[in-house]
Every structure is written in structure tokens, then in C-alpha cells.
Amino acid sequence: MAPAPGIPTALERPHFIGIGGAGMSGIAKILAARGAKVAGSDAKESETAQALRALGATVHVGHAAAHLADDASCVVVSSAIRADNPELARAAELGVPVVHRSDALASLMGGLRPIAVAGTHGKTTTTSMLAVALTELGLDPSYAIGGDLEGPGTNARHGEGEIFVAEADESDRSFQKYDPEVAIVLNVELDHHANYASMDEIYESFETFVGKVVPGGTLVISADQAGAVELASRVRDLSTLKVVTYGEAAAADVRVHKITARGLTSEVTVVLDGRYLTFAVSVPGRHYALNAVAALAAGVALGIPAHNLASAIGTYTGVKRxxxxxxxxxxxxxxxxxxxxxxxxxxxxxxxxxxxxxxxxxxxxxxxxxxxxxxxxxxxxxxxxxxxxxxxxxxxxxxxxxxxxxxxxxxxxxxxxxxxxxxxxxxxxxxxxxxxxxxxxxxxxxxxxxxxxxxxxxxxxxxxxxx
The missing domain is CATH 3.90.190.20 (Mur ligase, C-terminal domain)
Structure with missing residues (x-):
């Protein structure tokens, strides 16, 4: 098991602008759990803000220069924060370093075994399935998710285990900051039109993400979705990368044999290493069943027995929204x-x-x-x-x-x-x-x-x- 990671000096006293956001609050929560003195502000009061205060964080409502403490070690921002934010302006006056959310998250994964979950759709669900399953198996993972598993503030956790599961956001190219042991790509489509002008730009961005997988690491990628198939063809020449495909395609490495709808749940049977494996998925829809198969393939890539992982995935009961x-x-x-x-x-x-x-x-x-x-x-x-x-x-x-x-x-x-x-x-x-x-x-x-x-x-x- 990996030793408990510490806190980088720059993140010992972080101030988050927009601390209540799904991505920002998760990083703040993990830092607070590791002992950092966390502060921040958000546009409005929320249950997430209250959950962060319960962890010892200082959370201000509204944005004002006075909210930034003079001893802040850095200011953490997302791509949604505008340049004229008063706290950002105050940071410039004080000479406080500004850290993008993705850089902060990348530093939290240092020294661990990261799984980065990417794709135009399905990231939150797949990341959540892995977080729940690994926790159920007693592996005590850390995770950062773009949605709450149960109640406010449950989008992230600092665990004592060696695995860190993170949702990897392509919208602003920030997923290129990570160095995962296992990368999942669920699908590749044109979205985020303010940042990408064409599919070529999307492919280039995903290629950069995949290229950051550590030597000897694994890419788990859909064998069904056209954009993912194209991306797989573009990165197969990376000699240090193992590519594992999943889906309903006949040639998939983890092949979906059957998905059976059962009201608001489903059951999926896969063929893995020549053996049939059936497990439950507690949310409806073929797309969620396929997300579960991606999660299964990623866990197997880390060396977790497939039958144990499949049973644990069945304990996932959904994520908010x-x-x-x-x-x-x-x-x-x-x-x-x-x-x-x-x-x-x-x-x-x-x-x-x-x-x-x-x-x-x-x-x-x-x-x-x-x-x-x-x-x-x-x-x-x-x-x-x-x-x-x-x-x-x-x-x-x-x-x-x-x-x-x-x-x-x-x-x-x-x-x-x-x-x-x-x-x-x-x-x-x-x-x-x-x-x-x-x-x-x-x-x-x-x-x-x-x-x-x-x-x-x-x-x-x-x-x-x-x-």
C-alpha cells in the first residue's frame, strides 16, 4: 500500500474561488482531510458549502477582495472564473500564486495509482461506479467526482489506499495535466464549442491525454462508439501503452454478450478471458450498463479479480442527477x-x-x-x-x-x-x-x-x- 500522501507547500493554505462547484469542492474536501487550511468563496450559500465548513473549511458567500486572507498559499480557480473576479485581482496585488483546478488535482494524485475517467458523456457515473466498488472491496480509494454519490459533499474522499479515481474533464483540456496508470475513454464527440472548433481539435486533445498514461499503463476504450474507435486507431502505435477495448463489438477485449433491462435496473453479461460473467447494474439504460463494463475493465487492469469487482459494482446505487x-x-x-x-x-x-x-x-x-x-x-x-x-x-x-x-x-x-x-x-x-x-x-x-x-x-x- 502506498504511503499517505502529504500536501504540496503551495496547497497548504489554499483559497478556492467558486469553492461550491462540483470539481472545486471535491479538491477542497480532500485537502481539508489531509490537513490543509482550506478557505474559499462561492456565489451563494449551499449544502455543499455547509459540508465543507463541517470539515473545517472557511467558506464565504459572495465574492470580495477581503475574503482572500493575506497568508493564503495560493488561489485555486477553474476555467469558469472570470478575469475580473475581485479575489483574483486581490491575489495579483498580493503576489499570491494562482493554481488551476486541474493542477491542484494532479498534485493530489502524486505517488498514488490514478485512474482517470474521460469521455464526452458518462464520466461521473463511471467514476462513481469505480469509487463505490473499490470502497466496497475494502481498498479505501481516494476519489474526485463531478457529482454527489449520496448527499452534499460526497463527491470526493481522501482514502488511505493506493488508488485515486478521478473524473477527467476534457472541456478546457485540463485532463491533459494528469499522468494516470489507467485511462478510460468512454466516447469522443464534438462538444464544448467555445473551446474546440472541430473534431480534429477534439482528437488532438484526447491523444495528448492518452499520451500522458504512465509507461506500462492501460487505456480502456469503447469498441462501439465511432469517435473512440478512431482515437484507438490513432494511439495504438504508442509502444508503452496497453489498449483494452470493451463493448458490444465482436472484437472487443471485454465483450458485452447481453444487457437485460429490469425496470429501473439492468443486468449485464460480459465475456472476459473466454469466460462469461453476469452482474447487476442498479441504474437503467444500456449506456449505464456499458459504463459499468468500462469500470470493470479498468479495475481488472489494476489487478483486481473480475468476479470480485463485478459483485462490488452491483452495490452502486446511482449518483445525484x-x-x-x-x-x-x-x-x-x-x-x-x-x-x-x-x-x-x-x-x-x-x-x-x-x-x-x-x-x-x-x-x-x-x-x-x-x-x-x-x-x-x-x-x-x-x-x-x-x-x-x-x-x-x-x-x-x-x-x-x-x-x-x-x-x-x-x-x-x-x-x-x-x-x-x-x-x-x-x-x-x-x-x-x-x-x-x-x-x-x-x-x-x-x-x-x-x-x-x-x-x-x-x-x-x-x-x-x-x-
Whole structure:
């Protein structure tokens, strides 16, 4: 077992700008657990902020220069932090070093056996499956995930074991900072249009990521998805890299023999080293079953017995916002989905359609995420919504972006209508819960979908249904 890693000097007294974010809070939590004096700020109060305070971190609400302590050893930022942030300006005045989130995470993995999980979709689920399974097996891993496993603050953990599982973000190329022993690539598609102009740029970025795998390490990559297959062909000449493919393709090294849907769960059978292995996956959908197979292949690459790992993966019960059942009222189930790219939307809608009882309807509340993504993929988003019986489409959630003239939710609504979907614009977010409650009947499934604050609507819809 590897010795417990220490804290780099630069991270002994870190100040996080945007400490409540999924990626930032995880790093802050691990540093606090290792004994660092953690501080930071976030735009609003949250349960995540409260969870960090419980670990001893100082968390300010709002951004102000005074929040940055004079003795801070560094300021940690993500790519979402704007250059005019007052705390960032104060850091420049004081000469405090600025560290990108990815560099901080990379330093936390030093001296351990990292598994870095990459891909346009499915990173959070796959990372979570590995974290849960390795913990179940008593290996006490450290992990940093882009979503909460159970409650606020459960997106990361400092373990005493030698394995570190990390979600590797391609959106800003920050995943190129890591040196994993095992890299997973689930899929490769064009997204993050503000940072990538073409598929060639995407491939180049992923090639750089794969090239950072340590000598003798392993790449676990999909044998089914076209972008992943292309990437595999580009990196096979790396002499120090072992490539393990997984999927339903006949030539896959870890071949999926059968996936059986069982309501909101599934069962998957794989062929590994000539033997059949069947295990349960506690979330619905073929895409989640395939994520579980990727997790299995990665664990085997680290030397963990496949049958032990398969049983442990079966203990995974989901992560917040990944087809998470929020509750049931008046015979209506409300489920929440983080899907915001057309491929993700289609996969989750197909999974929910397969899980729906006969004769029930699938009703969707969709919130587009980012103007740039809507500009490039709005038509495909609308086409995906044709899988639902009826949809409400909210205004675009801007996140870090400024509006783009002429880019609105109407692009999605027009495309959905052209595809034969029943879609209605919902400009007043406060009225949505009442609208859905009036539409839904016993046996129906309601899916709130998107990467923004549409997730807040689930409890409100349940409350209206219960009234």
C-alpha cells in the first residue's frame, strides 16, 4: 500500500474561488482531510458549502477582495472564473500564486495509482461506479467526482489506499495535466464549442491525454462508439501503452454478450478471458450498463479479480442527477437527469422509455445549457425530445456564457416540432411545476433534464402533485 500522501507547500493554505462547484469542492474536501487550511468563496450559500465548513473549511458567500486572507498559499480557480473576479485581482496585488483546478488535482494524485475517467458523456457515473466498488472491496480509494454519490459533499474522499479515481474533464483540456496508470475513454464527440472548433481539435486533445498514461499503463476504450474507435486507431502505435477495448463489438477485449433491462435496473453479461460473467447494474439504460463494463475493465487492469469487482459494482446505487428518482406522488414518478448533449439526452430518454410501464407517458422538462451548445446542437436536442410524449422547454441556462444574439430555446422547439414532437415553451420557470402537475396522470414518468438549475423543479413538481 502506498504511503499517505502529504500536501504540496503551495496547497497548504489554499483559497478556492467558486469553492461550491462540483470539481472545486471535491479538491477542497480532500485537502481539508489531509490537513490543509482550506478557505474559499462561492456565489451563494449551499449544502455543499455547509459540508465543507463541517470539515473545517472557511467558506464565504459572495465574492470580495477581503475574503482572500493575506497568508493564503495560493488561489485555486477553474476555467469558469472570470478575469475580473475581485479575489483574483486581490491575489495579483498580493503576489499570491494562482493554481488551476486541474493542477491542484494532479498534485493530489502524486505517488498514488490514478485512474482517470474521460469521455464526452458518462464520466461521473463511471467514476462513481469505480469509487463505490473499490470502497466496497475494502481498498479505501481516494476519489474526485463531478457529482454527489449520496448527499452534499460526497463527491470526493481522501482514502488511505493506493488508488485515486478521478473524473477527467476534457472541456478546457485540463485532463491533459494528469499522468494516470489507467485511462478510460468512454466516447469522443464534438462538444464544448467555445473551446474546440472541430473534431480534429477534439482528437488532438484526447491523444495528448492518452499520451500522458504512465509507461506500462492501460487505456480502456469503447469498441462501439465511432469517435473512440478512431482515437484507438490513432494511439495504438504508442509502444508503452496497453489498449483494452470493451463493448458490444465482436472484437472487443471485454465483450458485452447481453444487457437485460429490469425496470429501473439492468443486468449485464460480459465475456472476459473466454469466460462469461453476469452482474447487476442498479441504474437503467444500456449506456449505464456499458459504463459499468468500462469500470470493470479498468479495475481488472489494476489487478483486481473480475468476479470480485463485478459483485462490488452491483452495490452502486446511482449518483445525484444521473437518472435519479426524486420521488413519487399521485402515482407519478419524478426523475432527474443531468443530460444536456443530444447523445446524452437520447440515451436517457430511451432508458426511461424502456423503464416506463405499458401505457404510461414520458413527460420532459428540458433546460438547454449554454448558448454556444444550443447554437451548435439545438436541432439535435429538439430531435431527441421527439422520444418523449410531451415536453416543456425552458429558456437557456447561461452558466459562464454571455448571450449570443438570435440564439434562444426557439431553435430547439422548432426542431422538435419539425420532428413531430409535442413541445411547449416555458419562459416562466416558476409556473412549470403547476403545468406539469396538470399534465401528469397516474403511471406517468416526469423527467427534469439539463445541467442547470432545472434540477430544483423536481421537489416542486412532487409538491404540486401531492396537493
Amino acid at each position: 444521473r437518472l435519479q428518482l426524486k420521488g413519487e406522488a399521485a402515482g407519478v414518478q419524478v426523475v432527474d437527469s443531468y443530460a444536456h448533449h443530444p447523445t446524452e439526452m437520447t440515451a436517457d430518454l430511451e432508458a426511461m422509455r424502456a423503464a416506463a410501464p405499458g401505457g404510461s407517458r414520458l413527460l420532459v422538462v428540458f433546460q438547454p445549457h449554454l448558448f454556444s451548445r444550443t447554437q451548435e446542437l439545438g436541432t439535435e436536442m429538439g430531435q431527441a425530445l421527439a422520444l418523449a410524449d410531451s415536453s416543456l422547454v425552458l429558456d437557456i441556462y447561461p452558466a459562464r456564457e454571455d448571450p449570443i444574439p438570435g440564439i434562444t430555446s426557439a431553435l430547439i422547439i422548432d426542431a422538435a416540432t419539425a420532428a413531430g414532437a409535442q413541445v411547449t415553451a416555458a419562459h416562466d420557470k416558476d409556473a412549470v411545476a403547476g403545468l406539469v402537475a396538470g399534465m401528469a396522470g397516474p403511471g406517468d414518468l416526469v423527467l427534469t433534464m439539463g445541467a442547470g438549475d432545472v434540477t430544483d423543479l423536481g421537489p416542486l413538481i412532487l409538491a404540486r402533485l401531492s396537493a
